[in-house]
Amino acid sequence: MGPLQSQVLLPERIAGLLGLSGTAGQIVGGLLGAFIIANLLLVQTAVAGPWAKRKITAAFTDRIAVNRVGPFGLFVIVADAVRLLSKELVIPDGVDRPAYDLGPLLVPFSALLGFAVIPMGNGIHLADPETGLVFAFAASSIASLGLVMMGYASNNKYSLLGGLRAIASNIAYEIPLIITAASVIIFTGSLQMSEIVAQQAEPLLTLGGVAIPQWFAFVNPFAFALFVVANLAEVGRNPFDVPEAPTEIVAGYQTEYSSVYFVLIYLGEFIHIFLGGALAATLFLGGPAGPVLPGFIWFTIKIWAFYLFTQWARSAVPRIRVDQFLDVGWKGMLVLSFANLVLTAVIVGVIA
Amino acid sequence: MSLEEPTPDDGVVEALPTGGDEIADLLGDLVVGREEHMNAPGFVIRPDDVQETLRRLRDEAGFDHLSCVTAEEREDRYESIYHLTSFDDRQREASVVVPTPKDDPASQTAEPVFRTADWHEREAYDLIGIDYEGHPDLRRILLPDTWQGHPLSQNYDKDRPQIVTLKEWENPLADDHREEEGDTMYVNIGPHHPATHGVLHVKTVLDGEQVVDVDPDIGYLHRCEEQMCQSKTYRHQIMPYPDRWDYASSGLLNEWAYARAAEDLNDIDVPEYAQVIRTLGAELCRIASHMLAVGTFALDVYGDFTAIFMYAMRDREKVQNVLEELTGQRMMFNYFRLGGVVWDLPEPREDFFEMIRDFLDDLPEALEEYHDLITSNEILQSRTIDTGVLPPEVAKSYGATGPVARGSGIDYDLRRDDPYGYYDELEWDVVTEDGCDNFSRLLVRLREVEESAKIIEQCVDLLEDWPEDERTIQSNVPRTLRPDDDTEIYRGVEAAKGELGIYIRADGTEKPGRFKIRSPCFSNLQTLPEMSNGEYIPDMVASLGSLDIVLGEVDR
Numbered sequence: 001m002g003p004l005q006s007q008v009l010l011p012e013r014i015a016g017l018l019g020l021s022g023t024a025g026q027i028v029g030g031l032l033g034a035f036i037i038a039n040l041l042l043v044q045t046a047v048a049g050p051w052a053k054r055k056i057t058a059a060f061t062d063r064i065a066v067n068r069v070g071p072f073g074l075f076v077i078v079a080d081a082v083r084l085l086s087k088e089l090v091i092p093d094g095v096d097r098p099a100y101d102l103g104p105l106l107v108p109f110s111a112l113l114g115f116a117v118i119p120m121g122n123g124i125h126l127a128d129p130e131t132g133l134v135f136a137f138a139a140s141s142i143a144s145l146g147l148v149m150m151g152y153a154s155n156n157k158y159s160l161l162g163g164l165r166a167i168a169s170n171i172a173y174e175i176p177l178i179i180t181a182a183s184v185i186i187f188t189g190s191l192q193m194s195e196i197v198a199q200q201a202e203p204l205l206t207l208g209g210v211a212i213p214q215w216f217a218f219v220n221p222f223a224f225a226l227f228v229v230a231n232l233a234e235v236g237r238n239p240f241d242v243p244e245a246p247t248e249i250v251a252g253y254q255t256e257y258s259s260v261y262f263v264l265i266y267l268g269e270f271i272h273i274f275l276g277g278a279l280a281a282t283l284f285l286g287g288p289a290g291p292v293l294p295g296f297i298w299f300t301i302k303i304w305a306f307y308l309f310t311q312w313a314r315s316a317v318p319r320i321r322v323d324q325f326l327d328v329g330w331k332g333m334l335v336l337s338f339a340n341l342v343l344t345a346v347i348v349g350v351i352a
Numbered sequence: 353m354s355l356e357e358p359t360p361d362d363g364v365v366e367a368l369p370t371g372g373d374e375i376a377d378l379l380g381d382l383v384v385g386r387e388e389h390m391n392a393p394g395f396v397i398r399p400d401d402v403q404e405t406l407r408r409l410r411d412e413a414g415f416d417h418l419s420c421v422t423a424e425e426r427e428d429r430y431e432s433i434y435h436l437t438s439f440d441d442r443q444r445e446a447s448v449v450v451p452t453p454k455d456d457p458a459s460q461t462a463e464p465v466f467r468t469a470d471w472h473e474r475e476a477y478d479l480i481g482i483d484y485e486g487h488p489d490l491r492r493i494l495l496p497d498t499w500q501g502h503p504l505s506q507n508y509d510k511d512r513p514q515i516v517t518l519k520e521w522e523n524p525l526a527d528d529h530r531e532e533e534g535d536t537m538y539v540n541i542g543p544h545h546p547a548t549h550g551v552l553h554v555k556t557v558l559d560g561e562q563v564v565d566v567d568p569d570i571g572y573l574h575r576c577e578e579q580m581c582q583s584k585t586y587r588h589q590i591m592p593y594p595d596r597w598d599y600a601s602s603g604l605l606n607e608w609a610y611a612r613a614a615e616d617l618n619d620i621d622v623p624e625y626a627q628v629i630r631t632l633g634a635e636l637c638r639i640a641s642h643m644l645a646v647g648t649f650a651l652d653v654y655g656d657f658t659a660i661f662m663y664a665m666r667d668r669e670k671v672q673n674v675l676e677e678l679t680g681q682r683m684m685f686n687y688f689r690l691g692g693v694v695w696d697l698p699e700p701r702e703d704f705f706e707m708i709r710d711f712l713d714d715l716p717e718a719l720e721e722y723h724d725l726i727t728s729n730e731i732l733q734s735r736t737i738d739t740g741v742l743p744p745e746v747a748k749s750y751g752a753t754g755p756v757a758r759g760s761g762i763d764y765d766l767r768r769d770d771p772y773g774y775y776d777e778l779e780w781d782v783v784t785e786d787g788c789d790n791f792s793r794l795l796v797r798l799r800e801v802e803e804s805a806k807i808i809e810q811c812v813d814l815l816e817d818w819p820e821d822e823r824t825i826q827s828n829v830p831r832t833l834r835p836d837d838d839t840e841i842y843r844g845v846e847a848a849k850g851e852l853g854i855y856i857r858a859d860g861t862e863k864p865g866r867f868k869i870r871s872p873c874f875s876n877l878q879t880l881p882e883m884s885n886g887e888y889i890p891d892m893v894a895s896l897g898s899l900d901i902v903l904g905e906v907d908r
Contacts, residue, residue: 060659061658061659061661061662061663062659062662062663062666063662157537157539158539161561161889238654238655239731241655244655245655245890246546246655246656247546247547247651247652247653247655247656247893248547248889248890248893249889250545250546314655314658315658315659316658316659316725317654317729317731318650318653318654318655318658318726318729318731318732318735319653319654319655319731319735319890320731320734320735321734321735321888321890321891322561322888322889322890323561323888324734324735
């Protein structure tokens with residue numbers, strides 16, 4: 001297994017390469033690093049949104065999907081970008097500006113902000129504060145605010161219903177999500193992302209000469225399952241598609257958004273799925289760790305695996321009703337996540 | 353089992369009056385005149401005796417199914433005809449004829465006796481102009497509220513400008529708050545909404561996430577089908593229209609409705625060979641239609657991009673290919689003719705039979721897949737079981753038929769109860785489920801696909817062995833059909849969505865004097881408020897999907 005985590009963070013390394021030091025180095029390195037990471041994600045989202053999503057759903061539903069423009073239809077990404085951005089931006093009467101305009105901006109940027117603390121392997125890691133995990137959750141939660149703004153400011157009843165549903169789902173599922181993450185913190189004793197990843201590199205057991213690392217998904221699979229389910233609700237995919245629910249409330253909070261705002265919201269959704277995958281990977285799957293291939297490739301594989309999972313759920317699982325959705329959140333997930341936390345604490349306390 | 357008549361409970365049914373005289377005795381003084389319709393005895397009553405007459409017929413003579421209400425304007429009077437029949441014995445029929453004078457076309461409403469009369473009378477008021485006294489909500493139903501005149505009345509001036517536009521009459525941008533401090537919210541679901549399966553507008557009042565009241569607003573797809581049929585000749589010109597009522601692949605079923613009514617009216621025989629082909633084609637259409645229903649229902653419950661929808665479309669496509677081979681068309685088949693079908697099976701026949709057999713061989717596996725994906729899915733079960741409940745009594749009162757009625761445990765299927773075509777020679781079962789909920793209706797459709805497959809298989813066997821010199825596809829029908837003046841007939845067939853009935857009054861010319869379509873979706877859609885009031889929005893959407901309406905047929 002190669003070095004998991006270079007101790008040098010991305011901004012420092014850029015500053016070093018540019019020969020800058022001190023405050024100027026920090027600023028330039030930080031900006032350039034953020035630029036690189038944001039672009040890495042935007043490229044992945046561009047592939048995921050207009051192309052991979054279609055191909056994956058098509059595979060699940062016995063279709064072919066885009067195959068006309070470019071190899072495997074890949075250039076449809078360009079065509080779609082042009083198409084979407086050249087559409088008319090329709091702003092309905094009576095919308096509440098600037099909330100109407102800020103909402104779609106908050107969604108993608110909150111998710112991007114979360115990626116600042118995610119170790120993506122091969123030294124691609126923007127910042128590593130001691131409160132890393134909390135920061136990631138806090139940043140991704142800002143999106144809820146954006147959804148509420150969109151729902152409330154759109155002057156549309158479907159948007160309002162969607163916005164309300166979005167808040168309800170965020171409150172109901174964010175608590176189990178974070179409580180479950182806290183059960184990992186009991187193992188690590190640190191909120192620092194690099195520390196969480198480093199601890200998972202320790203061997204759990206050795207089978208026939210192959211060391212199995214102590215990824216927390218192996219140590220506590222139950223917590224991993226809980227986390228993935230709560231994450232599914234966070235990113236709003238079936239069976240927790242309730243805030244958007246196209247056949248019920250048209251498109252929920254994004255009903256009144258077109259053109260570039262529509263793109264921003266979609267972008268945000270996909271980056272959120274990737275952030276969900278990144279958090280799951282960092283907390284439970286050893287971050288960028290993996291045999292043979294470089295860390296960054298492993299990291300990408302892991303977040304795409306989560307993306308694939310969300311699309312699979314979307315194609316195959318029915319949406320639950322809004323009251324059942326909240327029941328599952330408050331009566332099921334919350335109880336289970338607390339049980340998991342207490343049990344983990346007891347077991348760790350007894351062993352340690 | 354299907355071949356037997358429903359066995360009457362020892363003598364109870366026999367005690368019910370069936371003959372015209374017996375019914376007339378029961379009604380006594382209420383009857384002021386008698387008519388003879390080709391399908392049923394007609395009883396003329398006074399305009400203010402409607403409720404009393406219908407109630408007596410329902411409670412004492414077992415006529416519990418108000419199949420249709422036909423209104424028309426005659427030379428000297430207006431007329432409302434209530435076509436009554438029974439869910440237990442479809443072949444018992446009675447027509448209640450209510451003439452009203454030209455200068456004051458007002459008669460008592462039947463709504464308190466049969467809930468289904470609500471919409472049927474609104475339609476009669478809208479198109480003909482008869483006033484139903486005591487009707488709870490006598491608004492226009494198909495045309496805009498501002499429409500001037502009644503288009504099917506005789507003095508309707510089609511050149512009269514429709515000056516009052518809806519925009520002037522009702523400001524679409526006006527505040528729609530009912531009151532300042534209200535707890536409810538009014539939402540327009542449709543006419544453009546992902547879940548309305550067409551241009552349906554459901555006026556919905558919500559209390560939080562729960563539906564307080566829904567009011568389906570229809571008519572967006574009204575294309576004057578009845579009037580168009582009235583202006584065409586019986587022989588060839590009307591047949592293309594039925595394809596356009598329920599266009600979601602039940603074309604042949606619709607054509608059969610017209611064929612049956614017109615053939616009985618003109619006393620035309622259909623050769624047995626053609627009957628088998630008709631049965632085969634009709635059941636193929638039923639499978640295609642049910643596949644679409646199951647797929648779109650899954651869309652409503654799952655959300656977009658669901659696998660089951662594409663699977664259903666894939667299997668429907670196979671049926672469509674068979675139908676295309678048979679009729680040359682994929683949607684607007686126009687394959688039936690009065691007295692038979694337009695042409696024989698495609699050559700080479702072996703290939704055609706093999707195509708059908710291939711489809712039938714794959715079908716059980718496909719259905720297994722559906723059951724894996726939907727009916728045995730726990731989330732879907734939790735979504736659909738005990739939601740959209742429609743008790744059998746309510747369903748009967750609303751005149752619900754087809755899978756909607758059978759999902760409420762009503763054992764009613766015209767193919768068995770009022771046999772036509774080749775159905776009574778074949779081995780198959782009527783499917784019922786008594787859950788009365790969305791899940792039951794879904795299950796009924798999936799199981800009916802199996803039954804249809806059985807019928808098709810038997811038809812293929814029959815057609816394969818049919819002697820070559822007996823393959824008559826059409827009987828000898830005169831070039832011009834001119835049924836006698838004043839003959840009236842009401843005939844139904846079991847379409848994919850339920851009882852599709854046609855009423856024709858001949859006026860001695862080669863065109864119908866009155867052509868009335870009893871659309872199953874129209875009656876079924878009426879049950880929506882009954883199923884969804886008090887439920888959550890998602891359940892309302894699921895209930896709407898489970899009704900499987902096609903707006904082309906609702907609005908005609």
